[in-house]
Amino acid sequence: MTVANEPTGYSGTQILLHWTIAVLIVLPLVIGEDIKPAYRAFSRGTEPAADDIFNANVHVYVGLAVLVLATWRFAVRLRHGVPAAPSEESAVLKRIAAATHFLLYLFIFGMPITGALAWYFGLAAMGEIHQLAKPVIIVVVGLHAAAALWQHFYMKSDVLMRMLRPASRHAR
Ligand code: HEM
Ligand code: HEM
Secondary structure, X not given: OOOOOOOOOOOHHHHHHHHHHHHHHXXXXXXXXXXXXXXXXXXXXOOOOHHHHHHHHHHHHHHHHXXXXXXXXXXXHHHHOOOOOOOOOOHHHHHHHHHHHHHHHHHHHHHHHHHHHHHHHOOHHHHHHHHHHHHHHHHHHHHHHHXXXXXXXXXXXXXXXXXXXXXXXHOO
């Protein structure tokens, strides 16, 4: 959909937030299991070992940082907007890109929220959803990254560059 004041690209803030979140999300995704010993101990009502508490804190605070940055990012998106998909892209691909971006937003909000509901409120079902999402996120992020590289190297569009250089510096 084209909005009246569609920007020519992403702002510096949007780019910084995109890559910061992309880096931060990797940590809980890769060392996700490290929170489990402390979570199990708390669920059983026993005291976790100091190392397990440390590992859990890294997971929790990095995850909560993602939530804060995702909220900021969404607010910037509402204010600044996002550039249109390349005009030569087919309607189907545009829809796939929009759906992928929606899913990525769902993950950067949904992961910390479901994790927090399990951790702070002991909602085991939320912990299950939180864990089941892991492979789905890996597939969606993989497709998203592959699509960005395909746009850059094969389609020779500006899609990857506009997530690297702020709009004002490459506006036409
Ligand atoms: C970007 C954010 C996050 C990501 C990508 C993430 C990812 C993961 C992964 C991959 C696992 C282990 C899945 C497995 O290997 O079986 C996990 C477990 C867990 N995470 Fe997170 N996490 C995030 C944020 C959080 C936050 C903010 C909290 C708490 C405030 C949290 C609490 C938990 C808990 C309690 C478990 C264990 C669940 C269970 O065993 O049922 N996570 N997380
Ligand atoms: C790892 C977690 C990642 C998340 C959560 C994520 C999320 C997103 C989201 C939601 C958008 C839509 C634009 C917006 O509304 O801000 C976007 C755009 C973009 N992402 Fe990612 N991304 C990730 C990783 C990557 C990686 C690894 C690459 C490149 C290899 C990449 C390249 C891009 C590009 C080029 C765009 C612009 C697409 C366009 O303008 O149509 N992203 N990303």
